[in-house]
Amino acid sequence: MGWHFRRLLAEEEAERKYPDRVLIAKLIKLALSYKLYFIALAIATFARIGLNVLMPYTVKFLVDSIVSGNLSSLAYWSVVFLALALGSLIMGFVNSYSSSYLGNKVMYDLRNEMYRHLHRVRLQEVAGEPVGKIVSRITNDVDTIGNVATSGLLDTIGDVITIGGAMLMMWSLSPQLSLVCYMLIPLMALANAAVISKARKAYRETRRKIAEVTSRISQDVAGASVVQAFSYRKRRNVEEFRRINEENMRANVQAAAITSSMSPLMAIIQAVGSAIILIYGGNLVLQGLLSLGTLMAFYGYLDMFFRPVRTLVMFFTTLQSTLAATERVFTFLEWEPERDEGEIEEPPMRGEVEFRNVTFGYEEGVPVLKNVSFKVRPGEFVAIVGPTGAGKTTLVNLLLRFYEPWSGEILVDGVDVRKYKLSALRGAILMVPQEPLLISGSVLDNVLLANPRATAEDVKRALKALGLEDIIESLPEGLETRVLEGGKNLSVGQRQVISFLRVFIANPKILVLDEATSSVDPYTEAKLQAALEKLARSRTTIVIAHRLQTVVNADRIIVLDGGRVVEEGRHEELLRKGGVYARLYGIQLGIAAR
């Protein structure tokens, strides 16, 4: 978590591809996506500002009526004041709610759009990027944008109007006194700018430091078994933590000093303002050039400068990081989607797979598969074996069309895979990966992943048919057991059962299984093996095999080495041959020559 934060901070300072004005235009377009709310928000913002600017003006009349002893005028202006306050209350409500609504709606839509896009982009786009970085685009960056695209922009405009309105009103009350007061605005802006940019840096530092504290604690908690195993390191750990903790404290204290320094700065400006109004304005009052009410109104207007100047300065200091977030979101949406130009919408029904002279590599000039050809007949059970790096997984990547071959073609039911719609192709082929995909939710949720239409009853039937009931029953709440992140509360066997159930429920024509390398206890092993045989019965099955039983029982074994098919045949045939396969098999049994 902590490190992730660090990366975000580094990115704030990274260089950008788009100029500011393009990004700002994009933000404005986003804000306009809910026109009605936007209009309501705009009206409420400006109305509220208008009312607020008028408020000190009525105070002037109130005070003047008091000084002149005019009770009916006092009553009149009191009612006006009350009306303005009520109006401001209503506008305040509309303003506050519609700006939240707009911001949240924009975030909601943007997130949905990005999530949908995530499911469509080419895997190559995602492959190069750390997971955390992609996730933060959909979460943190969207938050930043949502806030700024809506209320942020309007508030900024509103602040400008507030300051302008207040200046105008002051001018109409007393040009002389206003001119003197205007001089305070650049003073405030300067003071704010000095503090805010420093404070931002200081806060960034505190975030960095607390991230270190958090990450240190969480790694020691998550890695408690290691920490305990080497518990003699305790003193060192405590000392290391004390140092991190102290740095965090220092950073925070420094940030506190900077932000606190705002209050005397503002106080001095306020004092100067008060002094000007009292002494210079008082003078004017005495000379009869100004009423006492006007003097009071000036106090009110002076107050009106403080907040808007501050937020304006804040807006401009955070603008760059906002634009950086905007760019990250929009470049994400520009990632190229997978090509899906096929026209056949019916999934293949027979389950025949053929690789015809396929050559492919991930990097230019480095082929992983070299002119590979083989054919798997419908209903056949084929095992693919070979040393690490032989290209076994790449075969699967091509069959499912995650990548396109450099040359040659891949046919399913005699038709080039490019001619199927992706959904049709992938609907007919189901992959059981080496490490099953587990999402947080119940075990049942995980089983239904590939076919949400199935019911719990279907799953129970499948469990029975595959003879795997007892492995799931050993879970505390059976199918309803919650799966923790990455399935850490499930055994390897239990995870594999989930994968198998998915296949049974989705009932694909072709099953591609990348066997798990990790070993399970013999009982579970036997169960899984039996279940696999049942699964394979009514469909074409291609197994990237790591286990003896699978290989021994296969209809045919294809041996891959260095990107080529080097041997092919049944278990006994290949053993007799004494080639690559015989060597691999020997190692696994632990009977190779020592």
Next chain:
Amino acid sequence: MAESYGRRLLAYVARHWRLAALTTASSLAATLATLVIPLYTRSAVNILVAGRLDQLLPYALMVVVFTVLQGVLGFATNFTSQYLAQRIIYDLRNDVYRHLQELSLGFYKRMDTGQLVARATSDIEVSSRFLRFAFSGFSGAVLTLIIALYMMFSISPILTMYALAPLPLIFLLVRRYAKHARAIFDRARAVYGEMTSHVTEVVSGLRVVRALNAFTFLWRRFIALNDEYLGLSLKAAKLRASTWPLVGFLSMLSTLIVLWAGGSMVVQGAMSIGDLVAMVLYVGMMTWPFIALGFFAVMYARSMAALSRVFELLDTEPEVKEAEDAVPLEVKRGEVELRDVWFSYDGKKWILKGVSFKVRPGEVVAIVGPAGSGKSTLVQLIPRFYDPQRGAVLIDGVDVKKVKLESLRRQVGIVHQDIYVFPDTIKNNIAYGKPNASMDEIVRAAKLAKLHDFIKSLPKGYDTPVGERGITLSGGQRQRLAIARTLLIDPKIIILDDSTSNVDAETERAIYEALTKHFRGKTIIVITQRPSTMKLADRIIVLDGGRVVEEGRHEELLRKGGVYARLYGMLAPKAEVV
């Protein structure tokens, strides 16, 4: 309960009592400065109305002086209170961390990682933020309330009553807000967290997600989370919109009442204009104390809840405790003995039921058995991660309960089943148990664990960051990393708890060959499911249902036709064919 936690927190404050006193003093002084300003303003206005310009200057000057003073004292209060809060956070967090290092493994197995981290971070912050508020904002607010009330009463009791009428509503509004907002924000944060982990799961498993055609299902889940988050955000928005503009309105209403009613009094000659101005200024100051009071009640409850979680953690006793008269262990021979060991995690279900066996010095022993037979539990008793309820674990004839934990763990190296990789470089991960190890030693350990070639293939080699901060290692690579980590400390007794299950068979064999060769003469205990590994052992101990059921060499056990033969005979069905 809350009372005593509060008192314990105060003990932390007491360590910095000077700072606390300074904070309080400056907060009160700042409040006083603020409260004095209307008095001088009143005089200034009265002078203005009376038209005596020559007397205006000193009063105006006083307003300026006190305004600046208020600002400077405000700075002091803000700064000292934050400093105090940070000192307390620092102390508490050090104590929590130190305690976390003492707690036993069983505790960590029961607790959720996120919750534990929250106790050491946000819970501590919540309580100290409350302290900060209590020492600076709140004390000032209370003082403001008292003095402003007194001043207003002394100017005009009737007008004060009128002016104050709307203010208690502010208190109620704020309290309602704080209460509901907290519930909404807590839930929203949880949903946001779920959304983040969902997206993380999808991104990291994107290839498989595609292969499973799982979009329909996942989309439904994502949109449900996004919907809920939107709903909560809008609920919070409504709460906010119905609170703060109303608070502003009520505050303005008070001012208006003063102006109207007070204005009438001025016109009737019952009050001076200066008094009226002072009243307006005081009434403006009253809003904040009512807001503060509203927050205080909720913050107090919240911080006490957070505090109770922190102190609960600090009060948790470690289950495995070093004896007072513990002596350093010195493993000379490396003999391990379990003598009638009974163990249960929950006190109800026995995992080990009277296990006894002896591992001779320098012997390589494999422990096998079906899932749930108690293998992992058993080996964890040797470096004393848990204590058996009955029986004893002895190393070189000495009960492990009687030795210093540090010396025990320095000499008994264990590689667990689930591997943790620190978010650090490969080098630092391997050197975890021996931070001052030389590069040569680290490389040697990595070579023994058959990880060196892989590390060399990385552009940054041993300096490659791994874990959440860097590249993701495969299950097998993680296991080999953990093995290297343990081998580096050169323990006298090595325990491998199924720690090569994700390593392919060829590499696994190479690791064990290197291990037995390099550590000849050392005691090695291995839990495994693979026959190829079992064959390397001098002796195999078969565990079933928490008991030792068979013992012997691979061939002997197969011939015997018992549990072992039943379990592992079928693993290599056609072994004879070869």
